[in-house]
Amino acid sequence: MASGFGFHGGVPRCFAFWQEFSKCYAQSDTPSQCRPHADDYLECLHHTNEIARAKAIKAEFVRKAEHQAHEGRKAADILADGVIVGVGLIQRSGEGQGK
Numbered sequence: 001m002a003s004g005f006g007f008h009g010g011v012p013r014c015f016a017f018w019q020e021f022s023k024c025y026a027q028s029d030t031p032s033q034c035r036p037h038a039d040d041y042l043e044c045l046h047h048t049n050e051i052a053r054a055k056a057i058k059a060e061f062v063r064k065a066e067h068q069a070h071e072g073r074k075a076a077d078i079l080a081d082g083v084i085v086g087v088g089l090i091q092r093s094g095e096g097q098g099k
Contacts (some may be wrong), residue, residue, distance in 0.1 A: 014044035 006012040019040045024034040043049055 014041060017041040017044045 006015075009093055017037070018042050021034060021037040024037045025031065
């Protein structure tokens, strides 16, 4: 950002945040007043909050997938214990007579 030009020429992506921060810093009495502007600029540069949010979403997705796999494994174990499950191809006596 030292030159003021983006990677492919023109205005860099975070230049607007930098202008807001520098304007605030020039007009304020204490630098702590400009902390929100500095945070916005640093987020634009490094994407720390965005990365943390993406990691949290991925962790939740993995947790749910593991839970579903565990529940599926329980159902498969029940079926593997010898319980006969009908698929509805053959009607047994007493089934379907009310139709």
